[in-house]
Amino acid sequence: MEENKKEYTLGELAELLDISLQGDSAVTVSGIATLAGARSCELSFYHNAAYISDLKATKAGAVILTTAAAQDCATNILLTDNPYLAYARASRLFEKTTSSNGQIHPSAVIDSSAEIGEQVSIGPNTVIDANARIGNRTIIGANVVIGKNSCLGEDVLVYPNVTFYHDVLVGNNAIIHSGVVIGADGFGFARDDQLQVKIAQLGGVIIGSDVEIGAGTTIDRGALEDTVIGNGVKIDNQVQVAHNVRVGENTVICGCSAIAGSSSIGKNCIIAGGVGIINHITIADGVTVTAMTLVNKSITRKGCYSSGTGLSESSVWKKNIVHFRHLDRLSNRLKAIENLKNTKNTKN
């Protein structure tokens, strides 16, 4: 793959980021670092008041920050209302690899019926099956397998050791990390006495554009209709998305969460790490679910939701969980006393 340029003058950066520079436009930076760790050849950013002393002492060549913070910065300044967003954009300029070299490794096994776009890069030992289509400028790493009729859009980036089953569609600009499996069979069985009879999973998977999918995540194909991941959705590592799930646009799903069959998550939600969402649940737009929460009923209103007990020392925890198992009785005991009191009060 092609390598990014590695050095920028502050003048170039101001132009590329479309923000204003206060300082020496000829100064050159070749990387990004934290305020505390940056050297004079590096760019940094300030967006959190907890780091004010780091800002005052930084040796960075330049700092991205707001007008309000400028007075505490002794080095060159890149001014913006949203330093974190500007940092995000700047970070992309220093990535090592971002564009395809258009080379297809001779060890790749590509079916003659597959359609490969222009300037596509395909790594060693990658296998592309019949009637698959790969969009322009898409980069596919080594040891990837793409099943029949699957289709990747343009400017997609697929890291090594990813598996797409058949009939999986991926939009433009998607990023798919190693170990991801898209389109495996949903988990569906009909019971015949004690035996489980497999239900063939005849649907596919549709992944929107601008989606990122983290390492080791699995997204199953639908039973009859498709599993659908909306545009702009960001999914972290080791997330499990079951058959017929629908995830709305720009929703973020953090590591190790699991969404069971046929559940539907709205747009612009934040699902924290380790969350479990049971099957046939609907979650409204704009909902946040905190870490390791079990969502065992639908959420119809925007808001923040949780479950669990929070952390305790184990010795304390052991004493408390005994009572959790008798909460209903404890409540009834309290009610008995209240009733007694009320009776007395009435008597009085």
Add this chain to the structure above:
Amino acid sequence: MEENKKEYTLGELAELLDISLQGDSAVTVSGIATLAGARSCELSFYHNAAYISDLKATKAGAVILTTAAAQDCATNILLTDNPYLAYARASRLFEKTTSSNGQIHPSAVIDSSAEIGEQVSIGPNTVIDANARIGNRTIIGANVVIGKNSCLGEDVLVYPNVTFYHDVLVGNNAIIHSGVVIGADGFGFARDDQLQVKIAQLGGVIIGSDVEIGAGTTIDRGALEDTVIGNGVKIDNQVQVAHNVRVGENTVICGCSAIAGSSSIGKNCIIAGGVGIINHITIADGVTVTAMTLVNKSITRKGCYSSGTGLSESSVWKKNIVHFRHLDRLSNRLKAIENLKNTKNTKN
């Protein structure tokens, strides 16, 4: 791989499914769909009263249903006592790929001592090590690795990017999805002061017949004896099965559950998603465990088991978990009042 036939007359379907037809045996269907989504060239099924209005309005070419529901169906009918099971069976007829084409890709690396059965299909870049044995009609996808002495039965279906370590046995008709790792070392160490000394994992893994294993699932080899998955067990995606675990026949384990070392699960159990079972636990036959439950003690009786707090709005949750951490004290306070009351009553 060989492709299934894609179209059936209703007469053919009735015969293949061994159920009776009410309607036009010459009508042809080429797929299965939901009642609401089906077109006249598609088959559907009705098994849940929630969809009665969909049944009445369906445009499906035929519907699988019970005698009781027949009166509400205006199209052709395939009659059965168990429509969901008949749907499962019908779904298999419309799968794209079910049988081996008997081709071994020239890029596959197969040790000369490996025994490959008849009509076996092996994908590109798949590696089969010394003394491995592959049963008749088994299909192995691309980029699979099969270790020394491992043995797959007949009619097994292995999707791409699966890893079998050495000395792993898999029965007939198993389905293994992409990203699965079977036979990695169990997690065993002996402490030498602060250092962890690795215990070599000398056992193997035995997977029964008719087992399905979902994408990204890991099943470790035993420390001394084998890890054993019984016949007919169905395991969903990203499940972790530790060393020396035993899972009884026809048990179902849903996504992201984890079973720690040496635990034993009975027959015909249902372990929902995200469940954690600690080590050296025994679970009886016929047990159901609900989603995200921590099983921290053995379960000796058939039944349904749970843990967790259920879902709350985070603002409410934060108020409640404070009290969870003082439940023991709260219980003692209640007891103090009860004692006082009893004393008074005694006095009275």
Add this chain to the structure above:
Amino acid sequence: MEENKKEYTLGELAELLDISLQGDSAVTVSGIATLAGARSCELSFYHNAAYISDLKATKAGAVILTTAAAQDCATNILLTDNPYLAYARASRLFEKTTSSNGQIHPSAVIDSSAEIGEQVSIGPNTVIDANARIGNRTIIGANVVIGKNSCLGEDVLVYPNVTFYHDVLVGNNAIIHSGVVIGADGFGFARDDQLQVKIAQLGGVIIGSDVEIGAGTTIDRGALEDTVIGNGVKIDNQVQVAHNVRVGENTVICGCSAIAGSSSIGKNCIIAGGVGIINHITIADGVTVTAMTLVNKSITRKGCYSSGTGLSESSVWKKNIVHFRHLDRLSNRLKAIENLKNTKNTKN
């Protein structure tokens, strides 16, 4: 790879394990087994009083045990203060495969700029990118991908289907199991209205020496600085380690745990299975966290920590969780009664 010797006399074993033998030094054993399962050609060990009857009845050729237990053993004895540790060391002698055969499979794709040490073994279809370096005697399985500038130390063992992204450093004697992904992008985005703008992950990953990483585990690269796993850390299967996490020396992390971004775990900790640690948390040295605990605040003192409710029958659980959701109110009701009582007492 080279095969271990498979048989030892008890005399050889005593010398290799540096412990003393009571019995016939010429007796030969060719494997290790449980006390109950061992045959006369096998070695066993006794370290847990629960197995005292198995010890008395064992048919093993020799048993590793302490002086205190020697009186209950009728066969040959290997004497030690720490039988479990001696068993761990003995188990390594019976492993099938431990050393490199120094062969590089012709199908491996190795960039000409990569530096490969002496006596390195590389499996079929493995891909090693530019400027990667592989230390002496390291064994790399089939279908592994090693990215640019990544560096594996000496005597490392990498099982098949592992992915290293670019700029990942791994120390000596590490063991990396199949399906592991090291160096995928951390999960970082800056919000631009509803859109998530990706933050390039410019840091790397540093894995210490003597680390073991279980199947399917993912360790993300840092955003700016590196993600760091200390020497001697043992990580089980399907663990997720997010960007910029730091794990201290000799800490053990069990299966399916997840550590969110920028959190730091001390030395010599034990993180049980299914634990979730939220982001920006610090955990002190020597902490134990029990299974499926949510660590939602920093832990500053050595000790054992837990969360969750423990297991109940679902029918009981359903009654109790209702009250969990009203614990704050229940506590207030109790306080009201206590106040009333105090008032009365004061009145009295």
